[in-house]
Every structure is written in structure tokens, then in C-alpha cells.
Amino acid sequence: MSDEINKKIAKDFGLDNMDSREQEEMVEKIGNLLFESVVERAIDVMDEEMIAEFENTVSEAGSDYQKVIGFLKSKVPGFNQIVSEELSRLKRATAGIFA
């Protein structure tokens, strides 16, 4: 990730005061939470057929994570909205609490 994006992430999640190593660790944790909640939300809108397709995609993705992203973006209705909402939620969760 570029420094610019790192800075933006750090700023948006209220990690400005942390040093870069700490920021990096924190962003990783947030990324994990983001992915999990986005996936849960995405799965919620899936019908039977899409569940099977998604499972198949995950099974075959290996390290090709773009496959999974591609699936979610193209198949899950309102996916961008879900991501946006989950990002917002996590930003709210981290806002103004760190030392």
C-alpha cells in the first residue's frame, strides 16, 4: 500500500498519533475486522445458488484473493454499500479512543 493510503487509513481511523509500526499493526487488525463483517453481511444477502458459488470460489481461490473480491463485487447486490457501511462502523468504533 502506498504511504498516501496508509496515511489516509491512519487518519480516518484515528491512528495519527501512533508510530508507523503501531499504525501498521492496528490497520491489520482493523482490516481483519472489516473483512469479517463485510463477509458476514455479504453472505446474508446471498441466496442458495450464490452461497454454493461463493463457497466454490473460496475453495478454489487459494492465494488469489482477487477472485474472492471479484465475486463479492460483481455478485453481491449493494456490495459497495455494505463495505462503506462497515468502514463507517469501524471508524466510529475507533474514533477518538486511542492514546
Add this chain to the structure above:
Amino acid sequence: MEPDLNNSPQKTEIKYPDGYENWSMDDKQKFEGSIDKLNPGELEDIHIKEDEENEEDQEDQEEHEEINTPEIVEIKEATDKNGEVIKIGDEVAWDFYGGSDNGKITSFVSRGSTVLANIYSDTEKELEINVGNIFLVREPEKVEIPIAPTPEINNEANDMPEWQRGKEWVEFEKMRYKRAKVEVEHRKIAGFGKIFIDEITLNIKKNNKDFQESSDLKLEKEDIYNYQKNIIAKRIEETFRKNAGENLTPEQEAELRSKINSKIFEELVQKENDAYLKSLKEARGETMMGKAIESAKSLLGTKTMQWYLSLSRKQRMALSFGVGSIAGLAFGATVAPGAIGVASYLTWRAARVGLAGTAGMKAGEWANKKWSAEELEIAKNKEVEDLKNSVLSLEKKSKGFEDIEKRYKKEKIKMTLKKMGTTIAAGAGTGLLTGLAEHAVMGAGGVTKEAMESRDGKASTIQESRLPRKGFEPNPVKASIPEQAPEPTVPKVATPEVTVLEAEKLFEDPNILKHEVVVGDSTWKILKGTLENNEQFKGMTEAQKTYVLSNLTNKVLQNPENYGLNKAGSLNIGDKTDFTKLFENTKEVNGVFAKAKETIMGGSAQEKSILLNNEKIAAWVEAHPNESLGEDRVTEILNSKPEIKVAPVPEIPTAETSVSEPELVPQVEPEPKLQANNAEILAGGAILAGAGLAAGLSDRAQFERGLEEDRKRLQVLEGGRDNNKPESVTRNPNLERSLANDLNRAKNGSELDLAVKAAKEETINHFFTEGLILKKEGIKSKKWRFIKDLSFKKLEKYYTGDSNMSGLNLETTNELNKSNNYKDFFEHVSWLKDQTDGAVILAEGEDPSIESVLEERGRYLLKNPQLAKLKKAA
């Protein structure tokens, strides 16, 4: 150290939140329920004891991020919140959101922060379950209520973190859970995955009391929750600082801050997220979805997280926040809370220029922005989301939501008008065509019938289309999409000085302007009947008439009561209409006539467009005689693209599969050698009454139809003629035989074909069925659809010869490389050849699809079950 709830009293008094007595009954019930759901022994916080070796392994993985090594750590021991050790072999019951089961823990595995327990169940399934979903069976009576310890307990629990001591923490935990429930409740009402309806602009939901209450609750409680959260964060920091002492070096200070933040994240962010996810999953159980789907979703979530955690750290980061990541475009679209602490909503909005891209637009930019419906919706949602995240007061947020609602509503109207203008430029407006649609319905007698069949026998109301009140000004020059929404001009309302006498100029007999509504009438129809008495109108083309009628119908609908229609623009049987006023201003009406003639020339794009739309609507009405035709439907019909007709592709266009006679099986009635092309092979198949079945007929009725078709074919072959085809095409001497024999064979053949079909499907399902959680039959899979038409010979060359010379294109080979299923399936079909003792071979020049080969070999083997090899294989 975590609180030891075993030392807590058997019964702990529930501390209800402030203002609890004022909550609605529903909220109270939900709150009580939320306490009940926190079962004793729930493994919310697992303490992992990893051995040093594993830690080292993890470090190694960090150093080799590029290598896709799953960060899987075996856990030797885990303890629950009560401090009890959970051991391998312990019996547990797990809740999989829709049911429960029993099993024994066989191992613990950690992938990152997720701890999974492998459980071997009574149903002989090895399952990996997130321990957050496991509930221990044993000793559930130990703790009655799983709330955090009361202050009294805290005094005894000296090892409890300081920030967890005192009632604030207890209150905070309750609030956190309650808040998560409310947030999920919102999403559920708004529709999972759909747009999260904003909390304030709930006009459309105002009758939904629960939703309103929970919305208000959320907003009011949010500030309190955040306040509490900040207090706890401060307490965590104080605790760590107190223990760290004073006069720290910069390095020590940095380390301390890192520890503080890590703990704050764990206590406040991670746990808040856990509560949210838990609520999200619980909400699934409350929906109408089937239990199987519910369980499948739960397991799929776990499986996806397992996959995610198997990625390297770098990959995970790239996935979440990198270029093209899930956050992707969404990232940065929302403003961080607290980023703009401004005094008013308008200031806040102005300050967002450049942040969200739309909300801060200057008036001119906003007005000139060319929105699409999707853009408009996205922009609105972003604004709403950003406003929700802002630190503005509730009152200011309310005003802000109102402002957003108004602005976007206005923009939507403008966009709709623009669309109309577009259609107008192309020859017809939506309103125009709604009138036309109505006309089509009237013409088809649909409404007449409905009116006649009204249950109570009273006069029925005839629905008039209530579409745009604007008139239609075709643009004869520019048929493209206008950049700015044109304001279609409305024919001016009749002016007072115009006298009734002027109407007489348009019609010889002014009485024809008056009409009593009868069954089947519509404004369109009445106007048309009236205008046919005008020589100018009478001489117009259909498209020109359509234009005029549309224009006038819409004018009528602007002020329906002026013409004897009811306020809603509807007509009732027996109503007396009077269109005198409509034609009072002859100058205006003549202007409409002139415009129609001027712009809708014979052969012009406008004419074609109108006629095409006429056809579209007429076709739709014909195809949907029992469906209503509203404005949305008309828009949909008119916006539908013409269907691209593709010449039907024969199932086996070129393959010529020869089936040679099996010499070793004399007891089997020999098949005639088929030398015809594939079309004829299919016909031959049809003789056996199986072509239809082989092609996928799914029910008995279809089967019967197929058989009937076969009988006809047999008649042709028997010597009769298919009147539709020349003899040279329909007669095939190789296929001729007696009718009686063929009918008999048809019967046997149909049975064989059924068997072939079943065997074929079973084979395909074996190789291509997808999904372990929710199975998707192979026959319906994308992989099967991909491979079934591929040339068997090319596949053979690809898999067994020089793959570069196979003749398969790059796209195909790329797909084949993606999965071993393809290869396995090919090998199976190849293997079948051996089972036939070489009786079914591909002759030179033949190039059948792999599906054909499978079918032919399968058919042969089913007809010759005595073949030893097949038996052996079976």
C-alpha cells in the same frame, strides 16, 4: 486476568439501564432476551496458551510473507471465561444458528485471532466451529446470569483490570450489546445488504413504531455510549501508566503507548465488533430463511474466514485496503467521525468539499451535474452515511437528513424529467406512451372485460394513466439525449377570451365533444373518436395521431375535472365527458396538429420510434392479457432493448458419431448403422423416443409429447411424407423399418433413453457437483456447461498428446487448467471406451462433443450390461 464468575453469587441482580422503565415493551423484551441468550459457559473469550515453538513458527511466517503459508497454530489448551480448561474429548453442544448438535472436541486450532474447535459429532461429521458459537453442555447451572460482576464481586476480584471494576463497565457492556442489537435491527428492517435507511428521514416508515423507537434510541444512546467508551479508554490508559511508573524514556513511553492502544483495541473495538457480529448472526435466526440456509451461511462465514486467515499478512492487507480491495472505492467516501466538528449542518456540509465529492458541491456544480439514477442513489447514501458519522448534534443531524432528502428528491424529479425529454426527443414521451398503453389495453378489451366483470355489478372505474402533466415537444433536429433536462412546454390552458364558437371551427358539430362513458371507454379512445371528426386529424398518419392524442390526453389529465373525469383522472361508466374546453383554443390545438405534421414525417426517426413503441406495448399487452399496465411497466417496456435473435444452434452441429456393430454380443438386437448427419442421428434417437428425453425433457407431459412426435416421424419413415420437408430430407433408407417394429423399439428405446439420461446425469453430477454446504448439481454447474460442447478429440489431444496442438483456444485451456474436475471427467469418458471393447469408436472425420461421446458410450454399455469389463468396473 478475567473475572472468575464461579466465585460470584448464584444469583446476581440485574442492573437495568437508566430510563429502562420508559422503554417500550418490545425493547424491554429484547433486553431481557439479550440477557437470556448469553448462556452460561459461553466461550466468548478464549485464552490461548501457545507453545513457544508455535510462536517461533509465526515469526517465521511474518518473515516470509510472500509465501502463502497458512497461519495455523495448534492450541494445546483453552480456557473459558470461568477459568475452566476446555480439553480435547470434552463433550459439547454447538449452536449453529438454527439447531444444535453434540460432539466431542478433537482439537483446537487458531488462525490469527480466531480460535476454532474441531468437533467430531454424533452424526459422524468433523466440523470446525468458531468457539464463539460453542456452548458447553456441562454445569450450565453454575452461573445464572452472565453479566459482568457487580461492584461487590469486583472488590473480591483484585486481579480484575481496574477499568472493569465498578458499575460503569457493567453498564457499558450492556449498552454495547444493546447497541449492536439495535444496529443490526436497523439493517434487518432496511433489508440486509440493502441501503441502510437513515435514522431520521423515516417518513416512509413512520407507521413502523418499533423501527422509529429503535432509531431514536440509537441516536440518543450513541452519544452516551461514546462518552462511556472514552471514559473506559482513559481508564485503561491510566491503569497502564500507573503500573509503568514515572520518568519513562522515549522508547519506554512509545512501548507503553503501544500496549495501551493494543488493550484499548481489544477491549473496545474488538469486543464491539464481536457484539455486532454476534447480533448479525442471531438476526439470521429470526428471519424466514430455512434452517439449512441459515446453517450454511454460518458455516460459509467460518470457511471464508479460514481462507482469509490462511493468506499471508501482506495479502490480507492488500485484500482489505489495497488497490482494488474490498474497501476500494468505498474507502475515503466516508468521513471519519470527529474529523469535522463544526457548528452547523451547513457548515459541516460545506467543509466536506473534496471529501465526499458531492455534498459540498457548490450550487452551480450541483445544478450542472448530470446524474444517473445509480449515481444519485450512491451520492445520497454517501451523504447520509457521512452525516450519521458526524459529530453533529441530533437536532443538526435531523436537519441535515431533511436537507439531503429534499435535495435528492428534487434531483430525482429533474432526472425523471430529463428522461422524459429524452424519450420525447426520440419521438414519444412516457406520458404519451402511457396513454398509448391505455389505448392498447382498451383496444384489446382488457379493461372492458374487467369492467364488465366487476363483482358488485356497479359501475367500474376505468383507470386512466396519471403520468406526466407536461406536454410533449418533439425535437425534430436532435434525437440524442439532451444534456440538460428540457422543460417540456405545456400547451397553455385555455384563455378566457376564447369562445366556445372557436371549437366549432375544429368540429362541425360541437355536440361530438360531449360523450357518455360506456364500458371500454378511455380518455384516449374518446378523444380519438372525437378527433376523427376533424379533417386534419383524419388525414394524419398513425404516428402523428399518436402524438396529437398523447398531447391532448396529457392535457386532459392535468385538469381532469374540467372535462368530466374525476379528480384522479379516472372515468366511471356513465360519466359524462365534455372536451369543449380542450378544443376551445383552436390556435393551440392547430399548433399541436402542425407540430405533429412538421416533426413526425413519414419514414422519420420519430415516426419509427412511435410506431416501434406502439408495437412494443401492443405486443406486451397481447402477451400479458391479465396484467395491469402502469407507468413503471410502460417505462420498462419502452426502455427494453430489442431482443437479439440468435439463430438456433443445433445441439450437435457437426459431429458424426458412428456406432459400429458389437460383434461380441449377438444376443442384442443390432443397431442400424447410422451414416446420417447429426440431425438425422437425433431423428434416429427420436425414433427410440429418446431424443426428447436425452435433450433434457423433465416431465411426463414432455415425454408424451416427445413420443407423439416420434410416432409422426415413424409415419414419415414408414413411407409417409412430412409435408413440410422434401422427401430427400425426411427419408433415410438406413432408418426405415416396419412401423410395428419401430413402435416396439420406441417403447424399449424410451426406457433405454431414460436409463442413459439418468446414468449420464449421475456421471456429470459425480464430477461437477459443487459445494459441500449447499450442493449444486453438476448438471447445472458452470463447469459442465463449459465442457459439455467441447470437442472430445481436441480434449483428448490436450490431455494426452501435444496440448499446444489441441486446437483449443487460450481461454478454453486457461479454464481447463483451473480445475482437475475437467481432466477427471475426460479420463472417465476415455475409460468408457475400454469398457465397450472398442465397439464404440470415433471414426475419422468425426468430431463429436464430449457430451455426445459420453452419451453414446453410456448408451452402448447400458444396452450391453453383460460386458465383463463394465461389471468389473462397477
